[in-house]
Amino acid sequence: MARVDMLHLRYFVAVAEELNFSQAARRLHMAASPLSQRIKDLERELGYELFERTTHRVDLTPAGAALLPMAREVLERVNSIPWRLSEAVRPRLDRLFIGMPAGVHPLLRERVRLLEGACREVCELKRWPGTSADLADAVRDGRLAMALARLPISDPALEIIEVMHEVLGAAVPADRFVGRASVTLEELVDLSYVATPNDATPAYFEEIDARLNSVGVKKRIRIKMADYSGSSELISSGIAFSMTMLSAESPMHLYRLDNVAVLPVEDFQPTLTTGLLFRADRASARGDLSEVAVRARRIFNEVVTV
Numbered sequence: 001m002a003r004v005d006m007l008h009l010r011y012f013v014a015v016a017e018e019l020n021f022s023q024a025a026r027r028l029h030m031a032a033s034p035l036s037q038r039i040k041d042l043e044r045e046l047g048y049e050l051f052e053r054t055t056h057r058v059d060l061t062p063a064g065a066a067l068l069p070m071a072r073e074v075l076e077r078v079n080s081i082p083w084r085l086s087e088a089v090r091p092r093l094d095r096l097f098i099g100m101p102a103g104v105h106p107l108l109r110e111r112v113r114l115l116e117g118a119c120r121e122v123c124e125l126k127r128w129p130g131t132s133a134d135l136a137d138a139v140r141d142g143r144l145a146m147a148l149a150r151l152p153i154s155d156p157a158l159e160i161i162e163v164m165h166e167v168l169g170a171a172v173p174a175d176r177f178v179g180r181a182s183v184t185l186e187e188l189v190d191l192s193y194v195a196t197p198n199d200a201t202p203a204y205f206e207e208i209d210a211r212l213n214s215v216g217v218k219k220r221i222r223i224k225m226a227d228y229s230g231s232s233e234l235i236s237s238g239i240a241f242s243m244t245m246l247s248a249e250s251p252m253h254l255y256r257l258d259n260v261a262v263l264p265v266e267d268f269q270p271t272l273t274t275g276l277l278f279r280a281d282r283a284s285a286r287g288d289l290s291e292v293a294v295r296a297r298r299i300f301n302e303v304v305t306v
Contacts, residue, residue, distance in 0.1 A: 006078060008042040009071045011035055012050060016068045017154055019058045027133065076157050076281070083142035083282060096292065097128040099135030099147025101274075102228075103245065103252045105306060108148060108164055108274065111299050118295040125292075139277045145289055146296065150204060151273040159280040161297065165305040168208075168270045169246035171231070173238040174261035182264045185215045192219040194231045194240040208243050208270050228255045235260050243270065247306040276300050 014024040015035070025032040043050050050064035060068065096119075098112060116125045128135075128144060135147035140157055153160060170183055172191070177183060193212055195205065209220075221240055223230040234240040236257040244262060245252045253262065276296060283293035 004042065004045060006075070008038060008045075009075055011038045012042055012064075012067065013071050013075060015039060015051065015058070016060055016064060016071075019060075021058065072156060079141055079157065080279070080281060083279075083288065086142075095124045095126060096145035096289075097126050097143075099138060099144045099149065099277075100127045100129055101132050101135060101147075101149055102129075103250060104148060104274075105164060105166060105245070105247065105251070105304075106249055107304055107306065111163070112148075115296055115299050118299060119292055122291045136277060139279060142279065142282070145278075145282075145292060147277045148274055149277055151275045152204060153275065153277065157279060157281075159278045159283050159293075161276045161300055162273055162303050163276050163300045164274040165303060166250065166272045166274070167246045167264075167306070168243045168272055169262045169264045170241050171235050171244045171256070171260055171262050172241045173235055174259045176238065177261060177263060180263060182266050184266050185212070185217070185268055188212075188241055188265075189216045189218075191217075192221045192234075192240040193217050194221040194223065194234050194242045204270075204272055205243070211268065211270075228252065231255070232257045232260055245272070245306075249306070271305075 011024075011028065014028050015021060018024040018027065021032045021036055025035045028035065039050065046063075046067075048063035048067075049061050050067060052059045052061055098115070100112070104112075112127065119125045125145075128138075128147075130138065130147075132149035132153065135144065135149050136153050136155065136158065138144040139147050140155060148163070151160070151162070170188060172183060172188070177187075193209070195209060221234060223234075228242075228244075231240070231242045232255045235242060236259045238259070244250075246262060246264060256262070278289060278293055278296075279287075281287055282289040284290065287293070
């Protein structure tokens with residue numbers, strides 16, 4: 001009889017949802033090679049090929065497509081054990097946490113404060129920092145009640161409410177664009193695009209990186225500092241640019257140094273979307289977060305664009 005462990009199912013679901021071993025490996029915080037081996041182990045254990053692999057794409061086989069909903073159901077049941085157990089032994093809500101990624105706009109922070117006040121009768125709501133990917137994992141596992149996170153995030157276990165769209169601009173050396181109200185992609189080609197590590201960068205920035213590459217921005221600088229101050233150092237010195245929130249109210253502008261300007265890009269207007277995440281079962285009418293979710297949906301009922 002086949003013996004399938006939980007890790008193999010987590011690996012399978014990640015690859016099945018991403019249909020890309022490299023992206024699934026980043027999501028799982030592991031290398032692509034051992035992930036591929038674990039999938040082969042699972043296929044050998046089950047006796048079925050789960051993926052059709054070619055040089056350019058990965059697709060589910062009929063067996064893989066049949067396994068996906070089963071695997072999701074098993075994982076959701078296992079992931080719900082911590083909060084279901086907590087609910088069973090301590091039904092009254094006590095202290096809950098809302099995840100907060102870096103650079104949350106003041107307008108969203110104000111809504112979080114409103115939610116903290118609105119929830120005071122049913123729980124004490126506190127904030128918890130983290131990257132978007134880690135916060136989404138913590139909501140899924142029940143360690144956080146909810147989280148603000150940068151989208152896209154794909155997870156059928158989560159209820160995702162879009163709450164803010166932030167227009168992005170180019171952070172560029174100011175002395176190079178004196179008096180300018182905007183820039184074009186062509187004017188950025190000879191600068192290096194500076195990107196933070198994948199584990200600290202919202203997934204949407206991978207799409208931005210691909211777009212910049214397609215128009216000729218080929219040079220890259222990748223730094224290990226995850227607080228964006230390193231990017232500002234490189235831009236200020238005149239050798240690089242990055243993409244960041246255009247709104248002057250964004251906390252990301254606190255990292256700006258002398259000789260750094262943030263300008264709209266005439267032929268490229270990317271928008272970073274922030275969502276509010278819940279576990280769908282916990283936020284349902286019969287879930288332990290139903291009262292909190294009702295208040296949150298009311299307070300975050302409009303998508304704000306800045």
